[in-house]
Amino acid sequence: MSDPAKDHIDEVRARGWTVIEDAIESNLIDELAENLDRLEEELDVQPADNSFEGRDTLRVYNLLARGEVWWRVPVHPAVLPVVEGVLDSGCLISSLSSIDIGPGEIAQPIHADDQLIPIPKPHPPTVCNTMWALTDFTELNGATRLISGTHLADESPVYGQHYESQPAVMKKGSVLVWHGSLWHGGGANQTGKRRVGVAMNYCAGYIRQQENQQLGLPVDTVRRMPRRLQELVGYGIYNGLIGHIDKQSPASVLLAPGDSGKGMVWDQVG
Numbered sequence: 486m487s488d489p490a491k492d493h494i495d496e497v498r499a500r501g502w503t504v505i506e507d508a509i510e511s512n513l514i515d516e517l518a519e520n521l522d523r524l525e526e527e528l529d530v531q532p533a534d535n536s537f538e539g540r541d542t543l544r545v546y547n548l549l550a551r552g553e554v555w556w557r558v559p560v561h562p563a564v565l566p567v568v569e570g571v572l573d574s575g576c577l578i579s580s581l582s583s584i585d586i587g588p589g590e591i592a593q594p595i596h597a598d599d600q601l602i603p604i605p606k607p608h609p610p611t612v613c614n615t616m617w618a619l620t621d622f623t624e625l626n627g628a629t630r631l632i633s634g635t636h637l638a639d640e641s642p643v644y645g646q647h648y649e650s651q652p653a654v655m656k657k658g659s660v661l662v663w664h665g666s667l668w669h670g671g672g673a674n675q676t677g678k679r680r681v682g683v684a685m686n687y688c689a690g691y692i693r694q695q696e697n698q699q700l701g702l703p704v705d706t707v708r709r710m711p712r713r714l715q716e717l718v719g720y721g722i723y724n725g726l727i728g729h730i731d732k733q734s735p736a737s738v739l740l741a742p743g744d745s746g747k748g749m750v751w752d753q754v755g
Contacts, residue, residue, distance in 0.1 A: 493662060494570035497613075501636035501667035504653060508563040508660045509617060516554050517683060518619045521583050524551055532587075536645070539671065541590035547701045548581040548683075549718065555581060556710060558685050559717050564615055564660050568687050571613040571664065575690035575723045578698060579612065586627040586671060586680040593671035595630065595648045600641035602692065607637045611692050612665025617683040621657050627674040628652035629661060629682075636664035690723030699735075708740050715740060725750030 489505075496503035524530070530543045538544055548555040559565065559578050568576060599612045622628035630650035635642075642648060652672055653661045663669060665688075674680055688694055698718040707715055715721070720736040722728050725748065730738045732749050 490566040490570055493567045497567070497571050497662060497664050500633040502631055502633070502653070502661065502663035502669075503567070504655050505563055505567065505660045505662065507656065507658050509561065509658045511658060513554075513557060514617075514619055514658050517558070517617075518681065520552055520554050521545065521585070521619070521681070521683075524583075525585065536594060537596075539586065539590050539593060541587040541674070542671070543585040543587065544582055546580070546582045547696055548583065549578070549698070550702050550706060556714055558617070558683060559687075560711065560713050564662070564685070567662050568613045568615065571610050571662070572687060572689050575721075576613070576687045576717070577690055577692075577694055577719055577723075578696075578717045579614075579686040579688040579692075579694045580684065580696040581686070582684050582696075584616075584671065584682045584684055586674045586682075588674055588677050588679070590627060590671075590674045592627075592630065592673040594645050595632065595642045595650065595668050595670045596644060597635070597641045597666050597668055598686070599665035606639050606641065606666060608666070610636075610664050610666070611689045612686070613688075614663055614665060614684065614686040616653075616661040617685060618655050618657050618659050618661075619681040619683060620679065622653060622655045622659075622661075622680060622682070623676075624652040624654060624672070625674075626676045626678065627672040627680040628654050630670050630672050631663070632668040635668035636666040638666070638668070641666075642668045687717075691727050694719065704739055712736075722749070725753060 493503040722734045
């Protein structure tokens with residue numbers, strides 16, 4: 486029997502991206518959409534004045550601090566196993582934000598999500614990102630544009646240069662997953678309706694997270710999270726070494742004193 490996660494992992498390795506169709510339950514999609522509408526109004530979210538974030542696009546950052554419904558996103562069983570297969574089980578949440586592309590928005594410049602990390606390309610994946618479709622993604626309304634195979638390129642794209650790309654067309658409730666080196670960008674919205682997505686981004690456990698999860702999330706909030714989510718925001722140790730506090734995991738020091746966790750790599754080698 487075919488393993489769905491493995492099939493998607495193989496697609497990411499081969500072409501740099503995959504789409505998990507109908508991955509998210511309809512009730513969760515509705516909850517996220519309703520919560521996001523409320524946040525955009527309460528926070529009076531306005532477009533940024535730059536070409537990357539978009540001048541007709543609304544973005545809400547640090548969503549894990551905005552309500553418990555968002556806690557269900559990083560650990561979703563249809564998506565996290567694919568991400569863990571691309572990176573590994575020690576991966577971290579890099580950022581969780583919304584991308585609400587409004588009518589009239591132009592295409593985002595093609596870029597790679599790891600191009601600010603100063604290591605030669607191609608390289609093993611340090612970033613694996615996902616886009617949750619809260620609305621249908623079509624070529625006309627701004628579906629993410631992709632250039633297959635570019636995750637294996639020995640360079641990053643030139644910002645602002647035109648490249649031929651294809652749209653990641655997908656239905657509401659589907660999730661796009663891609664290698665952080667893949668060349669891509671948000672599409673232009675030529676319709677009269679919004680294209681709403683959630684960018685659930687991950688990085689390897691040895692890479693600094695895009696959003697500072699440890700300072701951006703109150704400790705009391707993290708203390709209420711499920712254990713796996715605590716690890717994903719950075720309260721664990723990567724490979725028994727990276728991220729420790731005085732030879733203890735951050736969780737054992739800050740969240741549950743006395744819980745020694747998995748121990749340090751030195752203790753495992755004897």
